Amino acid sequence: MKIMKKLVFVLAAVLVCGFLIGSCSKKKSMSGVTIELSTDTLGTLTVSNSSHTLSAIVRYNGTEQRYAAVVWSVSPGDYGVFDVNPASSTVFTADTSKMGDGSISASYEGVMSSSITFAINKPIKGRKIMLCGNSILQSGPSPSIGWLNNHGMAASSPEKDYAHILQKNINDMFGPYEYNLFNIAPFERDCTHEPPYDYSSLFSYIINEVKRFDPDVVSLQLGENVPGAITAIGYQNALEQLITAIRTARPGVQVLLCTSFWGGVTVPGAQQAAAALHVPLVELHPLNLSQYKALDEYANYGVSIHPNDAGMEEIANRIFSAMLTVL
Numbered sequence: 145m146k147i148m149k150k151l152v153f154v155l156a157a158v159l160v161c162g163f164l165i166g167s168c169s170k171k172k173s174m175s176g177v178t179i180e181l182s183t184d185t186l187g188t189l190t191v192s193n194s195s196h197t198l199s200a201i202v203r204y205n206g207t208e209q210r211y212a213a214v215v216w217s218v219s220p221g222d223y224g225v226f227d228v229n230p231a232s233s234t235v236f237t238a239d240t241s242k243m244g245d246g247s248i249s250a251s252y253e254g255v256m257s258s259s260i261t262f263a264i265n266k267p268i269k270g271r272k273i274m275l276c277g278n279s280i281l282q283s284g285p286s287p288s289i290g291w292l293n294n295h296g297m298a299a300s301s302p303e304k305d306y307a308h309i310l311q312k313n314i315n316d317m318f319g320p321y322e323y324n325l326f327n328i329a330p331f332e333r334d335c336t337h338e339p340p341y342d343y344s345s346l347f348s349y350i351i352n353e354v355k356r357f358d359p360d361v362v363s364l365q366l367g368e369n370v371p372g373a374i375t376a377i378g379y380q381n382a383l384e385q386l387i388t389a390i391r392t393a394r395p396g397v398q399v400l401l402c403t404s405f406w407g408g409v410t411v412p413g414a415q416q417a418a419a420a421l422h423v424p425l426v427e428l429h430p431l432n433l434s435q436y437k438a439l440d441e442y443a444n445y446g447v448s449i450h451p452n453d454a455g456m457e458e459i460a461n462r463i464f465s466a467m468l469t470v471l
Contacts (some may be wrong), residue, residue, distance in 0.1 A: 275324065
């Protein structure tokens with residue numbers, strides 16, 4: 145009986161020691177685990193670069209644990225999804241309907257990795273585009289002529305006007321920019337003087353906005369409101385003064401110049417100004433066709449001769465092509 149009691153005691157002691165050793169061993173393995181991620185940042189994510197392959201290497205006391213699957217997580221939780229999880233390698237796809245900063249991390253048996261940072265659709269400081277135009281760019285409601293919206297006149301919806309299409313095209317290819325839609329119709333209407341007239345006082349409000357916004361690119365979509373009495377040389381003079389003043393106000397700025405959608409005497413003036421100042425020229429006057437106008441969509445003639453959705457898309461595509469040479 146005494147021998148039996150001793151055996152039971154020894155067995156119990158062995159079991160207790162084994163439990164303690166196992167516990168100590170588990171704690172030791174936890175403290176020796178490290179997780180190495182394939183990158184520390186994904187930068188700014190947009191529609192064109194929303195998916196990225198991520199991998200994690202788990203090591204225990206410096207030795208790689210092959211095939212160790214980590215649990216991936218993203219914060220905020222609705223900023224994206226992983227195609228496989230848990231996994232040592234996964235594809236993360238961001239939800240590009242969001243906007244803001246996020247982070248990704250991986251865990252293995254309670255050990256957390258460092259974070260992979262990213263941003264979704266977040267404008268990068270210093271990347272700014274100033275879109276200058278008239279009612280084709282943006283027009284507030286004018287019930288007396290049957291226009292009740294606040295976007296590019298005659299477009300069926302905001303996302304169908306050329307400014308919104310252009311912004312989407314640029315953001316999808318280059319990442320998000322900041323935009324400033326600026327009305328310069330008052331300057332157009334003042335283009336009635338022949339050389340050597342000094343236009344500086346008439347476009348000073350435009351220059352003040354250039355200084356305030358500090359854009360990298362300025363697009364000049366104008367000519368539609370210029371009085372018909374001006375000559376091509378007179379319009380060229382006005383444009384050259386404006387473009388030179390923009391360049392002086394913002395050294396290094398890229399300027400794009402458009403011809404009038406409705407054509408006319410301003411077209412050769414714009415062509416000559418662009419050639420003289422080496423400015424990319426966007427020729428919109430070939431679009432002055434019924435298929436690109438909202439002729440059957442509005443009773444008011446002034447509204448109906450504005451670009452329809454097809455016309456807006458063509459304008460956006462042509463300006464975008466020119467943008468590709470300067471961005």
